Amino acid sequence: GLRKKEVNVLCLGLDNSGKTTIINQLKPSNTPAQEIVPTIGFNIEKFKSSSLSFTVFDMSGQSRYRNLWEHYYKESHAIIFVIDSGDKLRMVVAKEELDTLLNHEDIRSKKLPVLFFANKMDLRDAVSSVKVSQMLSLENIKDKPWNICASNAIKGEGLQEGLDWLQDHIK
Ligand code: GTP
Ligand code: MG
Numbered sequence: 165g166l167r168k169k170e171v172n173v174l175c176l177g178l179d180n181s182g183k184t185t186i187i188n189q190l191k192p193s194n195t196p197a198q199e200i201v202p203t204i205g206f207n208i209e210k211f212k213s214s215s216l217s218f219t220v221f222d223m224s225g226q227s228r229y230r231n232l233w234e235h236y237y238k239e240s241h242a243i244i245f246v247i248d249s250g251d252k253l254r255m256v257v258a259k260e261e262l263d264t265l266l267n268h269e270d271i272r273s274k275k276l277p278v279l280f281f282a283n284k285m286d287l288r289d290a291v292s293s294v295k296v297s298q299m300l301s302l303e304n305i306k307d308k309p310w311n312i313c314a315s316n317a318i319k320g321e322g323l324q325e326g327l328d329w330l331q332d333h334i335k
Contacts, residue, residue, distance in 0.1 A: 168217040177246035179225035182283040185317040237270035243278045250287035255299045277333035280312040309333045
């Protein structure tokens with residue numbers, strides 16, 4: 165059959181936002197479930213959708229590793245940015261990291277799609293995806309397709325919808 169197009173996706177966001185949990189849910193269910201621990205540096209995961217073959221760089225969100233992110237901007241075709249919707253205190257930190265990302269010379273001029281997961285929607289004090297999008301000023305992103313999906317990565321809710329959108333917007 166036709167070979168699936170190979171795409172690199174960078175998964176970013178603060179530590180503890182749920183990036184590894186999300187990527188684990190998106191991997192085929194026949195891969196053994198691993199215990200999820202804070203990522204050191206980054207992990208590379210591969211999985212396929214109906215039309216694409218994804219290589220995901222699951223980066224650590226810990227501040228001491230965030231300087232690794234930029235080394236992967238050039239070769240990425242899409243970004244998944246994960247937010248802990250229950251962590252209102254660090255929403256400004258998430259915004260700072262997002263702004264730094266969007267202003268980076270290797271990202272600024274690229275029209276790559278950015279998918280946001282407003283994750284941990286199950287938490288009692290989680291803010292809505294609309295509120296997350298306001299707190300991060302996503303309406304200011306004019307030169308890239310973007311979308312925000314509410315998710316519960318533990319149950320896997322909202323993830324496929326996000327991935328379908330990403331697949332449709334990767335060039
Ligand atoms: P780093 O690798 O340190 O950058 O963190 P990460 O973004 O990969 O987060 P990780 O996937 O390790 O998840 C952090 C914690 O949040 C874990 O205890 C997860 O079980 C939990 N978690 C992830 N997604 C959800 C969610 O949707 N709801 C709830 N309640 N907890 C979640
Ligand atoms: Mg991780």
